[in-house]
Amino acid sequence: MCGIGGVAFVDPRRWADQATIDRMMAALAHRGPDADGCARVAGAALGTRRLAIVDLETGDQPITNEDGAVFLVCNGEIYNAPELRAQLQRAGHRFRSRSDVEVIVHLYEDAGVECLTRLRGMFAIALWDARRRRLMLARDRFGIKPLVYAARPEGVWFASEAKAILAAGVAGGEADPRAIDDLFRFAFVAGPRTLFSNIRKLPPAHVALYEDGRLSLRRYWAMPEAGGRSGATAREWAEALRVKLEESVRLHLRSDVPVGAWLSPGVDSSAVASLAMRHLGRALPTVTLAFEDPSVDETRRFPTLDTYAGYETPNRRAWCGADSLALLPRAVWHMEEPTAWGVEIPRMLLAEAAAREVKVVLTGEGSDEIFGGYPHFRLERISRLVATLPLAVRRALLAPLVPAGRPMVSRLLLAPRALTAERYARLVGPMHADERFRLFSPDLRRRLDAAPEAEAWVLPPERMRSRHWFDRLRRCDLELRLPDLINHSLDRGAMAYGVEARVPFLDHELVEFVGRIPAGLNARGGMEKSILREALRGVVPDEIRRRRKAGMGVPYEAWMAGPLPAFAEDLLSERRLRDKGYFDPGAVQRLRREQREGRRRLGALLMAVLGVQLWDETFLHGSRAAAPS
Structure with a gap:
């Protein structure tokens, strides 16, 4: 885990200024307080700040292959590195360290860009191929780790966070009007945009190649389409799901430093913590977010896993209160883009509490996206059930289901059933288009009129051709909400205090398996995530297993x-x-x-x-x- 940054130039003879790279790395010091490193060669430079998690003694970066022709910096963890290392050693590759990310340079030697498909983990990669004079940037399948870049005439600058590119003095200075509109449309800034007009996020599951002065992006992984009818029973699906989740948690426990967990009263984090303790054969430190305001504090209504007999484990409370808004300036600096819900503040409070004991925490994030656990799945399901009823009857039936303060949802439930970007925005965001424009200044409205429309990979048509509405809505969450709200705030909040947050529900092999489960098994009996709850029989107490989602009540x-x-x-x-x-x-x-x-x-x-x-x-x-x- 670390912060990375650097540049690749059009001119193969140009050398990066060391002072510029130093400024970039200084801007990322919070991400890697344990060590720093830099490799400068003609045409490129790669820098890193390290948070030591695996191979504490010899795992410093940049890492090279045997002949020094391939340089790598990587932020993240490769959970199947031991298995890959064994395969590569049998093929004749020699390793210089025990670092998990060293497998990447050797895989690249053998398979080029296709090496990404063999990685099981979370990662943001920058690799310089000196022979081909090519820079490869890559991001994990779900955008767990961040990577941004600025394409300029002299070359491509990249970093874990935009502030490093700003420190280089090559970008920044103006807001992107479409990104501001996205914030009020979705409640977060949808990638590939950032709030900076000339800095972009590398989309999840994408690789960028910069060669001969040309930058090209392509997708290297896609979520499989939801399964249809199957010969397997619901119980058989659930048993297989539990095995896959157990495997993922076991892999996510690989670490040379102590591991803890974030624990809420909900089923997702409870399942991860329980499976982790089973594998370790002991308790692990946990941190729970609690709110001083009892109206939003679910810990006062629902006990957490550590209070149940047989699941006892040390638990620390991180308190969020009326004065916590004072953290917002610090949070915005770390996040580099705000949200409409203030989730960045609780994230940082959790990380601050965890950092007192551990460097690594397991979390339950990702479950709601892959199993359809959010309220908008329920709203969409209901709207489709009543779509054939007369309008007056629909109004009467749906009125009690509209969340307080969300009048646009009532219009949504009565609207046509095509899942467009604006329909998705009404499901998850604070305002629809007319209200946004009334709030914006005349100058911002003019800039929006002149700005290009959203890039193609924001809800691209080819990603929305699934035959089932559940799968289409899930794809929206996986490609928008998950990387740009959930994972963005998770990474930035944790790294603000030098903590690595790991997400077992986002192991891509687990997600691919979930993608094959028939969509109808995800909400049997009106209970969201019912297939997951069935899989967790005996893993968590039944009271937690049956508990409906409450969410983080900021x-x-x-x-x-x-x-x-x-x-x-x-x-x-x-x-x-x-x-x-x-x-x-x-x-x-x-x-x-x-x-x-x-x-x-x-x-x-x-x-x-x-x-x-x-x-x-x-x-x-x-x-x-x-x-x-």
Whole structure:
């Protein structure tokens, strides 16, 4: 685990300035406090900051092959490295370390770009092939690890985080209007965009090749289509699923440093923690997020796994309260793009608590995306069931199901059933198009009119041809929400405190298996993720196994109702809104009044406004060198 960065030039004789690479690595110091490294050659440079997890003594990067023609820096973990190493050694390759990522350079020697298909893990890779004078950038299948780049006339700059590219002085300086629109459309910035107009995310499951001054991207993996009818019974599917999950948890426990887990009252993190303890034969340290506000704190209503007989394990509470909004400046610096729900703050509180005991934590993220556990799956299912009823009957039936403060959902449930990008945005986001434009300033609206539409891989048609609505909606979550909200906030929040977060539910072999399960087995009897719950019989207590999803209840409504910290009150003032030019000051003040008076639930929307203002203050008009204290 580390932070990586560097450059490949058009001119094969050009050398990168060492001071520039040093600045890039200094910007990533929080990701790798244990060591740093750099390889500079004619035409390219690769740098790294290391958080030592595997092979503590000899695992420093960059790593090379036997003759020094291939250089590699990698952020992440390759969980099947021992098996790959044995195969490569039998084929005659010689290893210089026990590092898990050293297998990549030898696989590349044998298979070129196709080596990526043999990796089982989470990774962001930069590889320089000196013979071909080619840079290869690659990102894991679900975007667990981040990788951004800036394509410029002199070459391609890349890094784990945009702030390293900003430190090189080659990009930044202006916001991307489409990215701001995405934030209010989806509640997060959808890739490949970032909030910086000239920096892009490498999409998950993609490889980028830079050779002879040309940059090309292609997908190297795709989620298999959901299975249809099958001869296997539900119980047989469940038993096979449990075996795959057990295998994934076992692989994710490979580490040379202590491992812990984040634990909520829900079934996903409980399953991961329970299986980990079974494999280890002992307890492991856990951290649970708790909220001071009892209305959003599920730990007061539902006991966590560690309180059940036979599952006892050390548990530390990370508390999130009314004063936690004060962490937002630090969170925005680390995240580099805000969300509408403020999830970045709880992520950082969890990581801060975990860092006192461990360097690695297992989490339950990814389960809701692959098993359809989110409320929008239930809403979509219901809307399809009632689609043939008269409009008046539909209104009467659906009204009680619309979440508070989400009037656009009622229109969604009554709308045609085609799953478009805007329909998905109405399912998951805080505002639809008309409301967004009324909030934006005239200048931002003009910039949006002039900006190009979203790139092709945001809900591309060829990725949406599945025969089953469940599979199409799952693909939306896997390609948008998972990498750009869940994994983005997970990685940045954990790495802010030098913690590696691992996600056993996102082992690609497990996900491929889940993709073959008939879609109808995921919500039997009206219970979401029913096939997973069946697989977990005897793994977690039945009370937890049957517990419906509650989710992380971030208290953004209470935060935005005030009183606000001084920085927030200042950034939301009419003067500062007008100065920065993204939002209509009158519209924002009107929404603030409605929210404070309890007329509308607008906390998520106002969190997004505050986040954009703070992002601008931090990266366009402030110091980027270090996180705010």
